[in-house]
Amino acid sequence: MPLKSRLSALCDLTSRLIRRYPGTVALFGFCSGIASFVLVERQAGLAKVIAAVMLVSWLWLMLENSLRRSLERWFGWKVPRPLLRYVTQMVHQESLFFIIPFFFITTTWNSGQSVFTVMLGVAALISLVDPLYYKWLAPRRWIYLAFHALTLFAVLLTALPIIFHLSTPQSYLWALGIAVVLALPSLSGLLRTWNWKSLIAVPLLAIVVGLAGWMGRTWVPPATLWLTDVAVTMSMDDASREPGNRLRQLTSAELRTNGLYAFTAINAPRGLKERIYHEWMHNGRRVDRIPLDINGGREAGYRAWTHKRNFPDDAQGKWRVRVMTEAGQMIGMLRFEVVE
Incomplete structure (x- = not known):
């Protein structure tokens, strides 16, 4: 045939x-x-x-x-x-x-x-x-x-x-x-x-x-970027790149002792280099925007963090750290609260 x-x-x-x-x-x-x-x-x-x-x-x-x-x-x-x-x-x-x-x-x-x-x-x-x-x-x-x-x-x-x-x-x-x-x-x-x-x-x-x-x-979600681990902490282990005690609430006095770390592990495609931002929000108002450069390929996510020391005098209230791309797409969010 x-x-x-x-x-x-x-x-x-x-x-x-x-x-x-x-x-x-x-x-x-x-x-x-x-x-x-x-x-x-x-x-x-x-x-x-x-x-x-x-x-x-x-x-x-x-x-x-x-x-x-x-x-x-x-x-x-x-x-x-x-x-x-x-x-x-x-x-x-x-x-x-x-x-x-x-x-x-x-x-x-x-x-x-x-x-x-x-x-x-x-x-x-x-x-x-x-x-x-x-x-x-x-x-x-x-x-x-x-x-x-x-x-x-x-x-x-x-x-x-x-x-x-x-x-x-x-x-x-x-x-x-x-x-x-x-x-x-x-x-x-x-x-x-x-x-x-x-x-x-x-x-x-x-x-x-x-x-x-x-x-x-x-x-629109960033389709190939997602958080595999997040933490708000007062300390970071530089050698192991692991956060200390994870916090959801802390006092103003603790906040001013050594500041705070926002830790994020981000999964990204292999070979991808991306700039992201940690946007620190206080009661819905952005008070800081810190850039981070990440590299994709690690299964557990690329681990990076920002360390914020300067906080307003009236730091009490709801805090969020938004993890954003350069295009303005949100990858995820960390939350914590500061009490008197």
């Missing part, structure tokens, strides 16, 4: 199996996504391959119709539409279940970041439930493309630091820019008619979306 006929028969067989056992697509997407996260944790080199395959698969998603026509015209391969539809759904599932564990770990749940992570969870649920995916999402083309752009944005936030060792601000800018460009078709779908005004309206809408995405960066 010629190769062309074999490929056509394989496509037909795959399409029939998917139609007969549709639940296997959802199960495969879920299991492979979780397996991807486990492999990322255990072997960084394989994580690069997985992330690269996902990015290539997104190129397929955006060009699936033209590629289908080209395959039929050049090779005579008529790829069944149900097969393409299920492949698209599987890539959505694979992508979302690959990134959600990262965002689940890095989200500071008592902040606005929880909104973004919950939104990704809702998107994953839609990709799993066929009636929602095929009867509500897919027929609405502009919403479907916006769904593409949102998922790709989250995938790039996770993949770029792993593949290219880009810092968090660089990754956010690249991910936002690419997502806005790919969202242009969905933005044009908001317009009922297409004329010269549309040529002005669509770029303006893209600019607004881009600005909104940048202004809302504090609501």
Whole structure:
């Protein structure tokens, strides 16, 4: 049998199996996504391959119709539409279940970041439930493309630091820019008619979306940075890089004895160099911002700390130390209280 006929028969067989056992697509997407996260944790080199395959698969998603026509015209391969539809759904599932564990770990749940992570969870649920995916999402083309752009944005936030060792601000800018460009078709779908005004309206809408995405960066968790250990303490062991007694409450007199250390161990991709900040907040007002440079690759997290000696006379009250990226995304938070 010629190769062309074999490929056509394989496509037909795959399409029939998917139609007969549709639940296997959802199960495969879920299991492979979780397996991807486990492999990322255990072997960084394989994580690069997985992330690269996902990015290539997104190129397929955006060009699936033209590629289908080209395959039929050049090779005579008529790829069944149900097969393409299920492949698209599987890539959505694979992508979302690959990134959600990262965002689940890095989200500071008592902040606005929880909104973004919950939104990704809702998107994953839609990709799993066929009636929602095929009867509500897919027929609405502009919403479907916006769904593409949102998922790709989250995938790039996770993949770029792993593949290219880009810092968090660089990754956010690249991910936002690419997502806005790919969202242009969905933005044009908001317009009922297409004329010269549309040529002005669509770029303006893209600019607004881009600005909104940048202004809302504090609501987006840094997907590849998370805290593995934190402590507020009055002493540090420089040799072992371990904190002393961990404190949740102390008096003003104890505070002025030797100041305080804010200790953080931050997990980051191998090879990543990142500048972060410890922002010392007193009763909701920032009183200090201290930079720290971290290097990724250590399983237990890169250990770093800041030592603050200068405290106001009226230091009583609630204190927080926010761990922030240069892009303004919060990695986590330490809390303590000063009493009289």
